[in-house]
Amino acid sequence: MNWESAVVFGLFAVACGLAAVRSRREGWPVRRTIGVSVFLAGAxxxxxxxELVPIPSILAPWIEPIAASVMGVGLVVAWTHADHERTD
Known part of the structure; x- marks a missing residue:
């Protein structure tokens, strides 16, 4: 792992930690927590x-479009009908 990968991994770990802290502090509904988790999994x-898939793999050209689709699904799940679950 070179220094660039280490920086990316560190920033991603910080983003996951911040999402977890905000989820608990703000009391996110389950739907939003799952949506943000799916978004972070896609990211x-x-x-x-x-870096993990070998270069000649048939999946190599599809990794980024599939990841972007998973991120889109996470956003839709997180913020669709979020107002219906509020109890304030």
Whole structure:
């Protein structure tokens, strides 16, 4: 792992930690927590699977589009109908 990968991994770990802290502090509904988790999983796939999948793999050209799609699904899940779950 070179220094660039270490910086990316560190920033991603900080983002995950901040999401977890905000989730607990703000009392996110389950739907938003799951959506943000799916979004972060898609981001992780886009960032880290390029290095893990061998170059001649048939999946190599599809990693980033699939990761972007997973991130989009996470956003939709997190913020669709979020107002219906509020109890304030």
């Amino acid at each position: 992780a796939a886009g960032l880290f699977l390029d």
